[in-house]
Amino acid sequence: MKHENINQSSFGMIGLGTMGSNLLQNIADHGYSCSGYDNDPKKVDTVNKLGNDNIHAFSDIKDFVQNLKSPKIVMMLVPAGKIVDSVIAELLQVMDKGDIIIDGGNSHFTDTEKRFEDLEKKGYHFVGMGVSGGEEGARKGPSMMPGGDKKAYETIKPILEKIAAHVNGAPTVAYMGERSAGHFVKMVHNGIEYALMQLISETYEFMKSGLQMDDKEIHDVFKKWNEGRLKSYLIEITRDIFAYKKKGEDHLFFNDIKDEAKAKGTGKWTSQAAMDLAVPVPMIDIAVSMRDLSKYKELRTEASKLYPDATKSDLKDKTESIEKLEQAFYFSMVSAYAQGMHLLDQANVEFKYNLNLDVIAKIWRGGCIIRSEFLEDIYAAYKNNPKLAHLFLDDSIHKSLVKSIPGIRNVVSEAVLSGIAVPTYSVALSYFDNVRSEEMPANLIQAQRDFFGSHTYELKGKEGVFHTDWEDPNH
Numbered sequence: 001m002k003h004e005n006i007n008q009s010s011f012g013m014i015g016l017g018t019m020g021s022n023l024l025q026n027i028a029d030h031g032y033s034c035s036g037y038d039n040d041p042k043k044v045d046t047v048n049k050l051g052n053d054n055i056h057a058f059s060d061i062k063d064f065v066q067n068l069k070s071p072k073i074v075m076m077l078v079p080a081g082k083i084v085d086s087v088i089a090e091l092l093q094v095m096d097k098g099d100i101i102i103d104g105g106n107s108h109f110t111d112t113e114k115r116f117e118d119l120e121k122k123g124y125h126f127v128g129m130g131v132s133g134g135e136e137g138a139r140k141g142p143s144m145m146p147g148g149d150k151k152a153y154e155t156i157k158p159i160l161e162k163i164a165a166h167v168n169g170a171p172t173v174a175y176m177g178e179r180s181a182g183h184f185v186k187m188v189h190n191g192i193e194y195a196l197m198q199l200i201s202e203t204y205e206f207m208k209s210g211l212q213m214d215d216k217e218i219h220d221v222f223k224k225w226n227e228g229r230l231k232s233y234l235i236e237i238t239r240d241i242f243a244y245k246k247k248g249e250d251h252l253f254f255n256d257i258k259d260e261a262k263a264k265g266t267g268k269w270t271s272q273a274a275m276d277l278a279v280p281v282p283m284i285d286i287a288v289s290m291r292d293l294s295k296y297k298e299l300r301t302e303a304s305k306l307y308p309d310a311t312k313s314d315l316k317d318k319t320e321s322i323e324k325l326e327q328a329f330y331f332s333m334v335s336a337y338a339q340g341m342h343l344l345d346q347a348n349v350e351f352k353y354n355l356n357l358d359v360i361a362k363i364w365r366g367g368c369i370i371r372s373e374f375l376e377d378i379y380a381a382y383k384n385n386p387k388l389a390h391l392f393l394d395d396s397i398h399k400s401l402v403k404s405i406p407g408i409r410n411v412v413s414e415a416v417l418s419g420i421a422v423p424t425y426s427v428a429l430s431y432f433d434n435v436r437s438e439e440m441p442a443n444l445i446q447a448q449r450d451f452f453g454s455h456t457y458e459l460k461g462k463e464g465v466f467h468t469d470w471e472d473p474n475h
């Protein structure tokens with residue numbers, strides 16, 4: 001479909017799928033004239049049939065670009081990977097130097113790093129921007145994490161600030177930092193998302209198998225939790241999943257879903273990046289691993305026959321157990337955010353991104369999947385002390401964390417004795433117990449390394465590296 005009006009649109013979107021179509025409508029709702037392009041003519045048709053006077057969709061990339069005002073602003077919301085490179089290559093044929101290209105997908109930060117460098121050399125302004133909030137967020141107000149070309153960000157800032165969610169009047173978008181900073185921050189956001197989702201699924205298992213609660217009771221607990229300090233988007237949707245029945249059916253729909261979790265990769269990328277930077281994020285690691293384990297259905301089925309019953313403990317007092325579980329969830333949730341923020345802090349040093357952790361917490365308070373009441377505390381912690389080395393060291397967080405320790409210890413031990421898998425809870429606790437250990441047993445590891453491989457060790461109170469012949473009879 002060709003349009004008469006050329007050079008009319010203020011904003012162009014490539015990829016009119018779930019995110020692109022909704023974000024474009026959000027932008028159009030704020031009074032901007034928009035163009036859309038997708039290589040799937042059906043998507044183009046669907047968008048044109050919305051009847052939104054502010055949106056014109058094209059199935060020819062040249063017509064699409066021609067319809068944009070200069071400097072042209074084009075955002076891509078296409079699947080991450082090679083497709084992004086091929087769309088950029090097409091765009092370079094039809095855009096002009098000085099134009100702005102935004103990648104709003106979940107691109108790997110190392111790809112963004114290369115694209116930024118390449119496009120900068122070629123004279124284009126490139127912004128790598130994480131977008132979170134899913135379909136509804138894109139339509140009504142996402143959280144956005146732009147990084148890269150600062151000048152380009154200043155140009156698109158008025159649009160982004162209008163379409164973002166708002167918390168206490170502040171938009172949930174801000175410039176994150178240099179080059180690939182936006183996509184790095186989004187990746188860590190997703191890593192935390194994985195950890196919290198795994199934590200919620202273990203909570204459900206503990207309630208169901210440990211406390212013998214039925215679906216209605218579980219729904220009521222999530223409802224109550226969402227009215228307190230655990231209030232968050234993920235608890236809110238879990239509450240709603242525990243109330244969702246198909247018309248005419250008497251059971252919750254999610255019970256029909258296979259217990260095999262899929263993943264697009266951002267959680268794994270977070271763990272990989274954390275390993276490369278030597279930052280421990282064990283809750284994210286375990287969340288990725290448990291999604292992987294869920295796929296081994298046959299293996300699990302066979303093993304379940306071989307090892308049928310674990311010792312069951314007697315969890316009698318449900319009310320008291322739920323109170324402990326709330327403490328345990330709070331404790332572990334704090335730990336999940338703390339591990340993610342620690343990774344961001346260390347990546348900032350390594351990659352010289354110029355991140356501001358308070359700003360990141362601020363824009364995560366609304367619009368995104370990990371938005372939560374607790375992000376207010378994280379925001380306050382980093383605003384109060386931008387150099388805070390770890391969230392556990394913040395005074396206010398310290399106070400509430402300490403009060404939750406009995407809960408986490410109780411839940412982990414009860415679960416272990418009952419044979420209920422709570423790896424994220426367990427690792428949250430062990431991570432904490434090691435973080436609070438001035439002495440770790442790592443000296444033994446050093447001794448072993450030196451014993452079998454002459455890898456050397458350092459000594460307390462003595463400079464230098466040393467080696468011992470551990471099997472020398474004359475030592």
Ligand SMILES: NC(=O)C1=CN([C@@H]2O[C@H](COP(=O)(O)OP(=O)(O)OC[C@H]3O[C@@H](n4cnc5c(N)ncnc54)[C@H](OP(=O)(O)O)[C@@H]3O)[C@@H](O)[C@H]2O)C=CC1
Nearest residue numbers: 015016017018019020038039040077078079080105106134
């Ligand atoms: N869905 C979500 O909740 C979220 C997704 N994201 C990220 O946003 C990006 C887009 O996701 P989403 O909207 O869900 O994906 P969809 O698959 O729904 O939409 C992508 C669209 O891009 C089109 N497309 C593919 N290749 C090209 C091309 N070469 N030229 C033009 N259009 C093309 C696709 O067409 P076709 O179908 O024909 O291939 C499709 O219409 C991804 O990086 C995703 O990870 C980020 C946050 C949340």
Ligand SMILES: O=C(CO)[C@H](O)[C@H](O)COP(=O)(O)O
Nearest residue numbers: 132133190263264265266369
């Ligand atoms: O980016 C998102 C939300 O912010 C995606 O919806 C989310 O990452 C989905 O990831 P996965 O498919 O791996 O669970």
